[in-house]
Amino acid sequence: VSKPERLSPARRVLGYEQVSLDPEAGTAETSYDAVEDFTNSAGIIQGGFLAAMLDSVMGTALMAALEPGTFTPTLDLHVSYLRPARVGRIRAQGRVRHRGGSIGFVEGELRDEAGELLATGSATMKIRRPRTRTRPEPPLP
């Protein structure tokens, strides 16, 4: 069950939709719209916009089990581009590899509607909690 959340302008531009969320497993599924505005001169989606989608899905996975008001600014993002991405719907999966007290390590991947793997990513994110902690989070693998 997805909790209602305020959508950031960046997510609106990317056509973000939350498909599923599993806070216990630390996984998230989201989808995005790759539009003409994101294409390079060859008509392929420019890599940075795929990076934006990966950053987004990995942030969703990391935040799934964190208390509301927690921000997860990205410290480092690494993307491998496996296949050219075209205009259309992009499906994304994110997974928390490890979550410490102040740092999270996350992985993500993007697929086209046919299920072809387009890009994979990994990120290191800082966990910035709201000033007053209300409850501790359950442990993650």
Place this chain on the structure above:
Amino acid sequence: MSDPSDPQTALDVLLAGGRPAAQALATIGYRFVGRDAATGEVEVSFVATDAFTNLAGNVQGGFLAAMLDAAVSTALMATMEPGQLAPTLELNVSYLRPARVGPLLGRGRVVHRGGSVGFLAGELHDPDGACVATASATVKIVRAPRP
């Protein structure tokens, strides 16, 4: 840059608008500023708009990645023939400080270029000159399919 009617490099073609416009570049407010002929380093500028922000009001990292990709690609394009393309294989970005809405200045350079692979690096600076993010990229150099 050389005579736009006689493009010598892929960058000349881009700046002359000779290929279909890259809409991604327009989206991030890309503008070519200049190139140091001695070092090959390029300067390009971008505009981060409100549409690129996260809920903290800072620019989402992926849009900075798009700017860095464009900055380092510009440096490489100055060394490529018209008709060559350089799709990105790998992009690594380190986020040093939050980036705010407004203009950003990008620098890009070619670290090493082989026949079919290029290694690139670049940075993004805010208007105060503070470095907000650094990037390294590996790209494949290919010939564009004939239109």
